Amino acid sequence: MRNFRQTSEPVAARPGKRAAKSVSNSTKPASGDFAFTHPDRILIRKPKVTKRALAEFYSGLADLLLPGIVGRPLSLVRCPDGVGKSCFFQKHSMQGMPASIRVGRQANAKGEQEEFLYVTGIEGVMGLVQMGVIEIHPWGSTLADLEHPDRLVFDLDPDAGVEWPRVKRAARLLRERLQAVGLESFLRTTGGKGLHVVVPLNPRPDWESAKAFSHALARTLEEESPKEYVSVATMSKRKGRIFVDYLRNARGSTAVASYCVRAREGAGIATPLRWEELSRLRSGAQYTIANLMRRLDTLKDDPWRGLGKVRQSLPDAF
Ligand code: ATP
Ligand code: MN
Numbered sequence: 416m417r418n419f420r421q422t423s424e425p426v427a428a429r430p431g432k433r434a435a436k437s438v439s440n441s442t443k444p445a446s447g448d449f450a451f452t453h454p455d456r457i458l459i460r461k462p463k464v465t466k467r468a469l470a471e472f473y474s475g476l477a478d479l480l481l482p483g484i485v486g487r488p489l490s491l492v493r494c495p496d497g498v499g500k501s502c503f504f505q506k507h508s509m510q511g512m513p514a515s516i517r518v519g520r521q522a523n524a525k526g527e528q529e530e531f532l533y534v535t536g537i538e539g540v541m542g543l544v545q546m547g548v549i550e551i552h553p554w555g556s557t558l559a560d561l562e563h564p565d566r567l568v569f570d571l572d573p574d575a576g577v578e579w580p581r582v583k584r585a586a587r588l589l590r591e592r593l594q595a596v597g598l599e600s601f602l603r604t605t606g607g608k609g610l611h612v613v614v615p616l617n618p619r620p621d622w623e624s625a626k627a628f629s630h631a632l633a634r635t636l637e638e639e640s641p642k643e644y645v646s647v648a649t650m651s652k653r654k655g656r657i658f659v660d661y662l663r664n665a666r667g668s669t670a671v672a673s674y675c676v677r678a679r680e681g682a683g684i685a686t687p688l689r690w691e692e693l694s695r696l697r698s699g700a701q702y703t704i705a706n707l708m709r710r711l712d713t714l715k716d717d718p719w720r721g722l723g724k725v726r727q728s729l730p731d732a733f
Pocket of ligand 2: 605
């Protein structure tokens with residue numbers, strides 16, 4: 416049994432049961448009366464993850480997963496036939512979509528109405544799994560205030576060949592630079608190649624300031640160590656470098672949610688960590704669907720404890 420029950424993020428979430436305890440032969444996961452079609456369809460081959468197993472995993476983690484996704488517009492990675500077949504990003508409504516997946520509307524920059532998808536609880540996540548969604552990527556703002564992000568995400572993307580210790584150094588450096596302007600940050604693995612450094616903001620800035628600040632910081636790192644870091648997305652400029660992706664911090668951009676399974680072989684999980692864990696971390700995909708529960712069982716506290724209580728805002732000048 417996990418020793419902490421709820422993340423300190425502010426959005427109310429329902430406590431869940433550990434997945435290991437809710438495994439059953441039923442097509443209905445512990446969290447609701449959701450009937451899945453093709454529950455035995457294999458979504459990820461290695462380790463083997465079926466649709467039912469994914470639903471049970473997410474419902475077992477509801478108290479950790481939901482605070483990062485409830486009430487935020489979502490981009491989804493759907494793999495109806497499993498990873499290895501065609502997977503695609505989706506952010507608009509789908510045919511045959513369960514009612515637990517909600518549709519919202521907003522005016523875009525041109526004043527046109529645009530729809531977005533969101534969920535209000537675990538039933539929504541079950542609806543997503545039913546549609547073959549593996550990954551859930553929320554906006555950095557909530558429905559209550561779409562125009563003002565409550566977090567920044569710096570996504571450290573190492574080019575092929577960049578050795579892991581350099582990625583760790585980048586995260587540490589980013590943390591120091593944020594601290595230097597009075598900002599506390601939080602670390603997570605992506606479940607893939609890199610690391611995310613997440614900065615909660617309260618009061619919230621507008622998107623323009625969020626992007627300008629993140630861009631300025633990424634550019635500074637590049638200017639100081641041009642062999643180490645690059646702040647532009649152009650692939651040809653990345654060679655041997657770490658792309659400090661600040662572009663997650665624009666209106667409509669997303670980053671993968673904490674505790675989300677990645678739609679990749681290995682079933683890595685985006686996992687919140689304490690900064691103290693960084694020195695021993697071996698990869699961005701260290702935690703997977705196969706070992707995350709063991710980690711949670713031994714954790715005494717939420718690695719992101721305090722995130723919801725942080726009061727900090729962007730510096731006036733940067
Ligand atoms: P890794 O550590 O392996 O890079 P990651 O989650 O950071 O994992 P990226 O490929 O760097 O993955 O993508 C960063 C983010 O950009 C994703 O989490 C996702 O939210 C967003 N993203 C990437 N590709 C698309 C796309 N085609 N459509 C919409 N959003 C995307
Ligand atoms: Mn990345």
